[in-house]
Amino acid sequence: MSPAFNHYKLAGIILPSIAATAIVAFFLLPFPTPKQTLIILSTIVSACAAAAFLLSRPQPVYLIDYACLRPLRTCRVPFATFMEHARLCDFFDEKSVQFQMRILERSGLGEETCLPPPNHYLPPLRSLEGGRAEAELVVFSAVDELFAKTGMEGKDVDAVVVNCSLFAPTPSMADMVVNKYKMRGDVRAYNLSGMGCSAGIIALDLARQLLQVHSKSNALIISTEILSPNYYAGKTRPMLLPNCLFRMGASASLLSNHPASRRLSKYRLLHVIRTHRGSDDRSFHCVNQQEDSFGQVGISLSKDLMAVAADSLRSNITAIGPLVLPATEQLRFLLALIARRALSSSWPPYIPDFRKAFDHFCIHAGGRAVIDELQRSLRLKPGDVEASRMTLHRFGNTSSSSLWYELAYVEAKRRMRKGDRVWMIGFGSGFKCNSAVWRCVRTVDGPPNGPWDDCVDRYPVEVPEVVTFS
Amino acid sequence: MEFLALFSTIIFLHAVLVLLYNLIDKWRHRNCYLLDYVCLKPSDERKLPTNLCGEIVSRNSCLGLNEYKFLLKVIISSGLGESTYGPRNIIEGREASPTLSDSISEMDEYLFPLVDSIFLRVNQSFHLSPSSIDILVVNVSMFSPAPSLAARVINRYGFREDILVYNLSGMGCSASLISVDLIRNIFKSHKKKIALLLSSESISPNWYNGNKRSMMLGNCLFRSGGCAALLTNDPFLGGRHGKLQLRRLVRTHLGRSNEAHTCACQKEDDEGRHGFHLSRELPAAAAQAFFENLRVLAPKILPLTEIARYLLASVWKKKTTSMSTVNMKSGVEHFCLHTGGKAVIEGIGRSLGLDEKALEPARMTLHRFGNTSASSVWYVLSYMEAKKRLRKGQRILMMTFGSGFKCNSCLWVVMRDLDDCGVWEDCIKGYPPKTLVNPFFDKYGWINDPNAEVLVQKFKDGMARGEKRESLTDLI
Numbered sequence: 047m048s049p050a051f052n053h054y055k056l057a058g059i060i061l062p063s064i065a066a067t068a069i070v071a072f073f074l075l076p077f078p079t080p081k082q083t084l085i086i087l088s089t090i091v092s093a094c095a096a097a098a099f100l101l102s103r104p105q106p107v108y109l110i111d112y113a114c115l116r117p118l119r120t121c122r123v124p125f126a127t128f129m130e131h132a133r134l135c136d137f138f139d140e141k142s143v144q145f146q147m148r149i150l151e152r153s154g155l156g157e158e159t160c161l162p163p164p165n166h167y168l169p170p171l172r173s174l175e176g177g178r179a180e181a182e183l184v185v186f187s188a189v190d191e192l193f194a195k196t197g198m199e200g201k202d203v204d205a206v207v208v209n210c211s212l213f214a215p216t217p218s219m220a221d222m223v224v225n226k227y228k229m230r231g232d233v234r235a236y237n238l239s240g241m242g243c244s245a246g247i248i249a250l251d252l253a254r255q256l257l258q259v260h261s262k263s264n265a266l267i268i269s270t271e272i273l274s275p276n277y278y279a280g281k282t283r284p285m286l287l288p289n290c291l292f293r294m295g296a297s298a299s300l301l302s303n304h305p306a307s308r309r310l311s312k313y314r315l316l317h318v319i320r321t322h323r324g325s326d327d328r329s330f331h332c333v334n335q336q337e338d339s340f341g342q343v344g345i346s347l348s349k350d351l352m353a354v355a356a357d358s359l360r361s362n363i364t365a366i367g368p369l370v371l372p373a374t375e376q377l378r379f380l381l382a383l384i385a386r387r388a389l390s391s392s393w394p395p396y397i398p399d400f401r402k403a404f405d406h407f408c409i410h411a412g413g414r415a416v417i418d419e420l421q422r423s424l425r426l427k428p429g430d431v432e433a434s435r436m437t438l439h440r441f442g443n444t445s446s447s448s449l450w451y452e453l454a455y456v457e458a459k460r461r462m463r464k465g466d467r468v469w470m471i472g473f474g475s476g477f478k479c480n481s482a483v484w485r486c487v488r489t490v491d492g493p494p495n496g497p498w499d500d501c502v503d504r505y506p507v508e509v510p511e512v513v514t515f516s
Numbered sequence: 517m518e519f520l521a522l523f524s525t526i527i528f529l530h531a532v533l534v535l536l537y538n539l540i541d542k543w544r545h546r547n548c549y550l551l552d553y554v555c556l557k558p559s560d561e562r563k564l565p566t567n568l569c570g571e572i573v574s575r576n577s578c579l580g581l582n583e584y585k586f587l588l589k590v591i592i593s594s595g596l597g598e599s600t601y602g603p604r605n606i607i608e609g610r611e612a613s614p615t616l617s618d619s620i621s622e623m624d625e626y627l628f629p630l631v632d633s634i635f636l637r638v639n640q641s642f643h644l645s646p647s648s649i650d651i652l653v654v655n656v657s658m659f660s661p662a663p664s665l666a667a668r669v670i671n672r673y674g675f676r677e678d679i680l681v682y683n684l685s686g687m688g689c690s691a692s693l694i695s696v697d698l699i700r701n702i703f704k705s706h707k708k709k710i711a712l713l714l715s716s717e718s719i720s721p722n723w724y725n726g727n728k729r730s731m732m733l734g735n736c737l738f739r740s741g742g743c744a745a746l747l748t749n750d751p752f753l754g755g756r757h758g759k760l761q762l763r764r765l766v767r768t769h770l771g772r773s774n775e776a777h778t779c780a781c782q783k784e785d786d787e788g789r790h791g792f793h794l795s796r797e798l799p800a801a802a803a804q805a806f807f808e809n810l811r812v813l814a815p816k817i818l819p820l821t822e823i824a825r826y827l828l829a830s831v832w833k834k835k836t837t838s839m840s841t842v843n844m845k846s847g848v849e850h851f852c853l854h855t856g857g858k859a860v861i862e863g864i865g866r867s868l869g870l871d872e873k874a875l876e877p878a879r880m881t882l883h884r885f886g887n888t889s890a891s892s893v894w895y896v897l898s899y900m901e902a903k904k905r906l907r908k909g910q911r912i913l914m915m916t917f918g919s920g921f922k923c924n925s926c927l928w929v930v931m932r933d934l935d936d937c938g939v940w941e942d943c944i945k946g947y948p949p950k951t952l953v954n955p956f957f958d959k960y961g962w963i964n965d966p967n968a969e970v971l972v973q974k975f976k977d978g979m980a981r982g983e984k985r986e987s988l989t990d991l992i
Contacts, residue, residue, distance in 0.1 A: 085520060088528030095531035098538050104705065174784050200772075214660040216782045216792070217771075218686025221920035224771030231768050231808050235920075236698065239685035240664030252682060252698070258705035321677050324663070324670035335662040337616045345662060361677055476667040 064093050105303045107257050108311035109484065110264070112299035113191035114450050114497040115184050117160035117441075121294060124157040125150055125513070128290075134168055137279040137342075145283050149290040151513050154414035154435065158501075159293040159442035164274035177213050177275040178222075184270055184296035185219065186226060192266075192298040193227075195495065196310075200227025205234040205256050205265040209249040209446055211475070212335075212345075213272035214239035223268065242333065242474020243410055245269065246297070246446030247482050251318045257303040264304065270296035271445035278344030285336075285344035291413055295444025295451065313468070313484040317369050321362040323477045329354045333475035345475075352419050355412075358479035359423055359471070363398070366481050370403040370467075400424050404483075405466040407431060408452040410473050411438035414509075420471070436505045441497070446472065449482075451497060455505070457490045458498035464489045545707045548700045548762040549754025550928065553745040554633045555895050555939040556626055556716070562740065564602040566591060566954060569736075572606060578727045586729055590736045592954040595858035595879065599943075600739040600886035603720040611723045619659050619721045620668075622740075626716045627654075627669055630744035634712070638746060641757055644710070646673040651702055651711035655684040655691035655890055657919075658782065658792075659718030669714065688780065688918025689854055691715065692890040693926055696747070697765050703749035710750070716742030717889035722782075724791030731783065731791035737857055738792075741888025741895065758931050760912070764816050765926040768809040773921075776801035780919035799863060802856075805923035806867065806915075810842070817913070817927050818847040841869045844913065848927070850900055851875070852914040855882040855892040864915065877903075880947045884940075890916070895939065899947070902940035906930045 068090065123131075128150060132143050162180040164171035185208075193199065206229065208220040218237035223229075234256060241248055246269035253265035273292055278285050302311065323329035332348040367379060375398040382396030400407075407430045409420050417434045420426070433452040437444075441451050449470045456462050463486065470482040494502060573579065573587050604625070605611060605618040638644045652675065654666040664683035669675075680702065687694055692715045699711040719738055724731045747762075748754050754761070770776040775797045783793040815823060826842045844851075851874050853864050861882065865875045877899040885895050893914045900906055912928045937944055 081520075081524075084528065085524040088524040088531065091535070092527050092531035095534040095538075098535050102538055102542065173788065174782060174790060211662055212660075214685035216657050216686045216688055217777060217780070217919040217921075218688075221686070221769075221771050221777065221922075224769055224920070225774065225777040228772040229769070231770065231772075232812070233769050233771075234697070234767060235687075235769060235771070236682075236684060236694070237686045238683060239660040240662050240666075240683050242662060242664075248682070251680070255698075255702050255705060259701045320680065322667075322670060322675070322679055322681060323677060324667045325674040325677075327671065330663060330667065330671040333663065335616070341615060343616050365678065475663040476670075477663075478667075 064090055104258055105261065106308075107254050107301055107303050107315040108307050108487070109313040109315065110300045110302050110307055110311045111192065111195050112297060112450055112453070113188050113195060114447060114454055115188045115294070115296040116191075116497045117294050121160035121162065121166070122158055123161045123293075131166075131168065135279070137169070137281075139281055142281045142283070142286060146286055146290050149287060152414065152511065153291060154417075154438045154509050155291070155293075155442050156439040156507075156509075158440055162274050162294050165277060169279065170274065170277045172275050172277055174215060174275065177272050178215060180274050181210070181213065181219055181222065181270070181272050182226075184272075184294060185223065185268055185298070188270075188296045188298040189223065189227065189266070189268065192300060196300055198300065200229045202264070203227070203229050203233060203266050204260065204263040205236075205253060206268070207236045207238065207249040207253050207265060208268045209238040209241060209245035210270050210272055211240055211242050211245055211445065212276045219268070223266070242476055242478060243412060243443075243445045243448075244472030244474030244478045244480040246449060247318060247470065247472045247480035248320065248478075250301075250315070250482055251320060251480075253301050254315060254318060257301060262304045264300060264302040264307070267299045267301065268296065269446040269450070271447070276343075276345070278342060280338045280340055280342035280344060282338040282344070282346070284346040284348060285338060287347045288345045291443045293442025293444055295441055295447045297447035297450035299450065308487065312486065312488055312490060314487050315482065316467075316485055317366065317481070317483040319362055319366045319369070319481045321358055321365060321479045323354070323358045323361065323479075329358065329477035332477055352415055354477050355416060355473050355479070356419060356423055358473065358477050359420065362471070362479040362481055363400075366483070367398055370483060371398050371400070372402055375399060375402060397423065397425055400469065401426065401430065403467065404469040406433070406456050406461070406468045408449045408456075408468060408470040409434040410471060411435075411441075411443055411448040411452065412473060413443060414438065416473065432506050435509060436507070439507060439509050440501065440505070446474075454496040455498055455502070458494040458496060458502040460490075462486050462490045544751040545749050546704055547749060547751065547754065548696075548703050549748050549758035549931070550760040550762070551746040551748055551753065551757055552634065552638050552759060553743055553894055553897070554630060554637060555891065555898050556630055556740070556742040557939045558601040558625070558740055562601045562604060562607060563598070564600050564607070564739065565598040568607070572611065575609065575611075576725055576727075580727070583727050583729065583732070587732055587736065590733060593858070594736055595882045595952060596737070596739070596886045597883040597952075598955070599884060601741070603740055605720045606723055611720075612725050614721045614723065616661070619718055620661060622720045623656065623659065623665055623716065623718060624668070626740065626742040627665065627714055628672060630714060630716075630742055631669060631673060631712070634744040634746060642753070644746075646675050648710055649675055649679060649712050650706075650709040651699060652679055652681045652714075653684065653695040653698055653711065654682075654714045655687060655695045656716050656718055657686055657688055657691055657889065658722045660685040688920055688922065689856065689887075689889045689892070690916035690918030690922045690924045692743075692893060693765065693914065693916050693924035694767070694922075696762070696926065697767060697924070699747055700762060700765060706749075708750040709748065710753075711747045713745040713747060714742070715745075715891045715894070717891070722790065722792060724789065726785045726787060726789040726791060728785045728791070730795055731785060731793050733794045734792035737887040739886030739888055741885050741891050743891040743894035745894065759934055760928040761931055763911075763927045763929055764813065766809055766813040766816070766924070768805055768812065768923045770801060770805045770808065770921040770923070773801070773804070776804065776921035779921060799859065801921045802860065802917050802923070803863065803867070805917065805921050806864065809923040809925055813925050814842055814844070817911070818842065818844070822846040841867070844868045844870075845874070847911065848913040849910040850905065850912040851878070852893045852896045852900070852912055853878040854916040855885075855887050855896065856917055857887060858882065860917065876948055879952070883949075883952055884943065884947070890918070898938040899940055899944075901934045902937040902944040904935045906934040908932050
C-alpha cells in the first residue's frame with residue numbers, strides 16, 4: 047500500500063534542507079578533506095536519489111466531491127403508472143404486459159423510481175432531440191450541483207470524461223458539457239459509449255490515467271444512461287427487461303491530483319481493476335443490443351447473465367485480491383488454489399473474506415438477482431449489501447451512476463468514517479467486471495447533502511421477494 | 517574512518533546509479549512510436565461513382581428541382597472521384613430503411629479486415645499476437661451499439677482479460693488524434709505497452725433521406741473508410757521497427773462558442789428524418805479553431821529563427837495593418853490534412869501559405885477515397901509513403917477538424933525511409949491525374965436547361981407508373 051503521507055511534501059522537505067545544509071556548510075565549515083567530501087557527497091546524492099524515487103511514484107488521485115441527480119417528483123413512475131402505461135401502449139400484447147408485471151413484482155424496485163419525460167408520453171417519444179433534451183436535463187442538474195458544492199467553474203476544469211452507453215450523438219455529450227459550462231480551449235474531452243453499466247469505472251480509470259500524466263489538474267467524470275431513445279416497443283421477453291429495470295439517473299464527480307486538494311477531498315482512489323471477458327462468446331452475447339423479428343431495437347438480457355457475472359467477478363477478485371486482502375486471506379486463497387491445481391479440481395475454491403479488506407461495498411444495482419448473487423459469492427452479510435438494495439429500491443437501475451447513489455446512501459446514513467475502505471463493483475455488457483477501491487480521507491459529517499436528503503430516514507426498508515399488486 | 521569512507525563511496529555510487537536509472541528509464545519510455553498502420557480498401561462492388569450517386573439521389577422522392585440542382589452541383593464540384601466507396605445497403609437500394617444488423621455488418625466489414633491485415637503485416641517483421649495487445653481504442657463517431665464495437669473486436673480476436681479498452685463515440689472527424697492522445701497519456705504512466713487503434717465511421721444508419729440542404733451535404737462527402745494503427749512505447753520495438761515517432765500533440769476545443777458547437781451536428785429535420793447538419797458557420801468556426809490550435813502548436817514546432825522573424829514581421833505589419841503569415845514549412849516538411857472537403861483543404865492551404873505540392877496528398881485522398889472522417893489523415897499519410905516522399909528525419913504535421921468544434925494536430929518524425937504503397941498500391945501510378953474535374957460535368961449541364969422542371973416531373977411520373985429508368989440522364 048502506498049504511504050499515507052504525501053511524498054511530494056517529503057521531497058519538498060528533503061531538497062531544500064539539503065541545499066540549506068550545503069550552503070551553511072560551505073560557508074561556515076573549513077574545507078573538507080577528500081574523505082569528508084566523499085561522505086558529504088554520498089549523503090547528498092542518496093538524498094537526491096530518494097527524492098527522485100519518491101517523485102516518480104504515481105501521483106495520488108483524490109475525489110473532491112460528487113453529486114447525483116435528484117429526479118423530479120413529476121417524473122416518478124409508481125407501479126400502477128407503469129402498468130397502466132404498458133396496457134395503453136398498443137405495441138404490447140397481453141402476454142407482454144403480464145410479463146412486465148411479473149418482472150416488476152420481483153424486481154426489488156420501489157414506488158419512487160423515475161423515468162425521463164419522453165417516456166411518459168403515449169406512445170413514448172423516441173427521438174434524437176428528445177434524447178438530447180433528456181441528456182441536458184440529467185447531466186446539467188448533476189454538474190450544477192457538483193459545481194455549487196465545490197465552488198468550481200467550467201473554466202477550472204482540465205478534463206471531462208462522459209460515459210453514456212446507449213446514446214452517443216455527434217457532437218458528443220462531452221462536447222455538450224464543454225459548451226454549456228464554457229470550458230477552456232485546452233480542455234481534454236472524452237466520450238465513452240457502448241461500454242455498459244460498468245463504464246463509470248472505465249471513465250474513472252481514464253481520468254486517473256490523465257491525472258498521472260498532468261500534475262495539478264482535475265477531471266470531471268459524468269456517468270449516466272439516456273433512456274428515451276432506447277425504449278423497446280416490442281414483444282420479445284428478454285428485451286422487455288430493460289424497460290422494467292432501467293431508471294433515470296446521473297452522477298458527476300470531480301477528481302484531482304493537486305496537493306492542495308487533499309484537505310478538501312473526501313476519498314482517495316487506491317486501485318482500479320478492469321476485467322474483460324469479451325473473448326468468451328457466452329459472456330459477449332449475454333447483454334446484446336439487437337432487433338427483434340419486427341425490426342424493433344432493444345437490449346436483450348440472456349438467462350446466462352448471473353453465471354457470466356459470477357465468472358467475471360471471479361476473474362476480477364483474482365486480480366484485486368493481492369492488492370487489498372490481508373496476508374492471511376491471501377495465503378489461504380493461494381493454498382486453496384494450489385490444492386485445486388495440484389491435487390484435485392473438486393477441491394472447493396476458497397472465497398476470501400473481503401469483509402476483512404473493506405468496510406463498505408457498493409455493488410452495481412443491476413437487479414435483485416445480481417445483488418443476491420454477489421452477496422452469495424462474496425459471503426457478505428445483509429448489512430453489506432444494504433446500500434445496493436436500497437438504491438435499487440429508491441432509484442432503480444440507473445446504470446453506471448448507481449455506484450455513486452450507493453456511496454451517497456452510506457454517507458447519508460453517517461456510516462463513513464475516515465480510514466474506511468470502499469469497494470465499488472460494476473458489471474456491464476461486453477462482458478466486463480470493473481472494480482474501484484477508495485479510502486475515505488475525511489469523516490463525512492454535517493447535514494446530508496445528496497439525493498437521499500428527503501428519504502434516508504425511511505430507509506432501510508424491508509423489500510419483499512414479491513410485491514403483489516393487481 | 518576507512519570503513520566510513522568505503523561505505524560512503526558505495527552509497528554514493530548506488531545513489532548515482534539509481535538517479536541515472538530513473539532518468540534514463542523515464543526518457544526511454546516516454547516516446548510514442550507508430551509501428552505500422554493499414555487503411556481500408558473495400559471491395560470494388562462498393563464503389564460509388566457519380567452516376568450511381570445520381571441514381572441514389574433520384575430515388576429520394578421528396579426532392580424537387582432546386583434540390584436536384586444543389587445536389588448535382590455539390591457532387592460534381594466536391595473533388596471526389598469515381599472510385600470512392602459506400603456501404604452495401606445504400607448501393608443495394610436500402611438507404612431509406614437501415615436496420616441495426618446493416619449497421620453492425622457494415623462495421624464488421626470495416627474493422628475485422630483491418631485487424632486481420634495489421635496483424636498479417638507486422639508478423640512479417642516481428643511476431644505479434646492478439647494477446648500482446650495491452651490497449652485497444654476504437655473510435656467510430658456515429659454508431660455505438662451495446663456491447664461496444666471494441667468488445668466485438670475483443671470477442672473476435674481473443675484479446676487478454678486485463679486489456680485496457682476504450683470505445684470513443686460522438687467525437688467527430690478529429691477522433692483519431694483524440695485516440696492517439698489517449699494512448700500517449702497511458703504510455704506515459706506504463707512501460708512497454710502496445711496499443712491498437714481502430715478508427716472508422718458508420719454511414720449506413722446516417723444516410724439522410726430528406727430535402728434539407730444543409731443535411732444533404734453529408735451524403736455527398738462522407739465515404740467508407742477506416743484504419744488500424746499499432747503504437748508502442750517500448751523503446752526496443754519502436755526503435756527497431758517503428759515508422760514514425762510522435763513528438764507533439766495539441767488539442768483545441770471551441771465548445772464554449774455556441775455557433776462553433778452547433779455548426780456540425782446530428783439532427784432531425786422537421787419531418788423527423790435523421791441526418792448530419794453542416795451549417796454556414798462551419799468555415800468560420802474551423803478557422804477560429806485552427807488559429808487557436810496553431811497559436812499553441814507553432815511555438816513548439818517551429819525553429820527559433822522563424823518565430824523571431826514572425827514576431828518582427830507582425831510588429832512591422834501592425835503599422836501597415838495587414839496580417840503576416842507564419843511559414844510552417846520551416847518546421848514541417850509534409851502536411852497531412854483532414855480531407856473534410858475541397859473548401860477545407862484550400863482554406864488551410866491559404867492560411868498556412870502552402871503550395872500545390874504540399875496540398876497534393878490531401879487533394880488526391882479526397883479524390884480517391886472521399887471524406888472518410890477520422891481515418892482520412894491516415895490515407896493521406898499512406899499516399900505520401902506510396903509516393904516515396906517520406907525520408908528519415910522529416911517531419912509530418914497531421915491536422916484534423918471535427919464537430920464540437922475541435923481542431924487537433926500532431927507532429928510525427930519519420931524514423932526511416934518509408935516506401936510501402938499500402939492501400940494506394942493499385943492506383944498510385946495514376947496519381948496525380950491530369951484533371952480532377954468530374955467527368956460528368958458536361959452530362960449534368962442540363963440541370964440549367966429552362967425545360968429542366970418539365971423533365972424532372974416527367975421522370976417522377978414515370979417512376980410512379982413503374983417505368984424502369986436508369987437515371988435522370990436517360991431523359992436527355
